[in-house]
Amino acid sequence: MTYQQKENYIYSVLLSFTPVLITSIVYFLLSTFVYVSNFWWFIFTLLIFLSANLVSIFTVYSVMIYKIYWRSALITNVFLIGYLLVTQQSFPTLNTFGYYLMVLSFFHLSEFVFTALFNPKEVSTSSFLLNHSKEYAIAACSSWIEFFIEAIVFPSLKQNLYMRCIGLTLCLFGESFRKLAMYTAGKNFNHYVQEIHQNEHVLVTKGVYRLVRHPSYFGWFYWSIGTQILLANPICAILYTLVSWKFFKSRIIYEEYYLIKFFGSQYTTYQKKVSSGVPFVKGFVLIDESLD
Secondary structure, eight states: OOHHHHHHHHHHHHHTTHHHHHHHHHHHHHHHHOOOOHHHHHHHHHHHHHHHHHHHHHHHGGGSOHHHHHHHHHHHHHHHHHHHHHHOOSOTHHHHHHHHHHHHHHHHHHHHHHHHHHOGGGOOGGGGOTTSOHHHHHHHHHHHHHHHHHHHHOGGGGGOHHHHHHHHHHHHHHHHHHHHHHHHHGGGOOSSOOOSOOTTOOOOOSGGGGTOSOHHHHHHHHHHHHHHHHTTOHHHHHHHHHHHHHHHHHHHHHHHHHHHHHHTHHHHHHHHHSOOSSTTOOOOOOOOGGGO
16 A cells, blocks of 8 residues: 555545534534423434535545545444433433443544554455454344343443443553554554465564563453443353453464464464463464474
8 A cells, every 4th residue: 555545544534524523513502502302402413413424425525535434434423423322311321322332433443543554555444343253243233232121121230330430441441452552563463364474574572562462352352341341231241251252262373373383483482471461361382393
């Protein structure tokens, strides 16, 4: 990817904030000077929301990369919906879901932005991770179903401020750790396990990689658990922990097989000194030293 292409990708992401800004400004002005019922607030916000998106598409179409813009706009709009749910007071149980939508949308948008900034050669529409896997989509839908069922049956559970604070803290911790990993690894970071050693691929052991061997998995693991604590989903919190652990265990073993092939004793020495980051996961264990 050329420098100009990288700039166009970033511009397309920035332009996707246009409907969010329009909606936020109009919403603020209306709330300042006009008093309306909650029902009409919903109607007004919906109309502003739709109008802002239509205006943005027609006004910035010529200067954006549409395949990037619409995905980014989808994510920023979800963030805006989350913000509106957090600020409304009519349905307190939805405040929690609003925080969740903001956390979720920030994760996906920042994945693309960090890839575009620090490893532009690998950036693509898949960098948003919106089409990560069927299992990821099923897990997300399952958490939404649990949340709304329990919100009806046990509404007080979804309004627990302690759970909300713990969940948000865990999400912010995991998110920060993962993004530090992407920044530190730079061009060596990839969303897919590399099976062929590229000339520019080097073993990164500095920064957060001094603390754990797989900081991006470490961060994502705790982020995913944090989302379910935030939603106060007891069932999905347990399932997410088990399923995420199993996924990252197999992923780390698979990835480290190739890392040992690429870097030999350099990696096995590093492997012995630094933990994987995911609890009770040792990684790929080299038994036959002749393979080194």
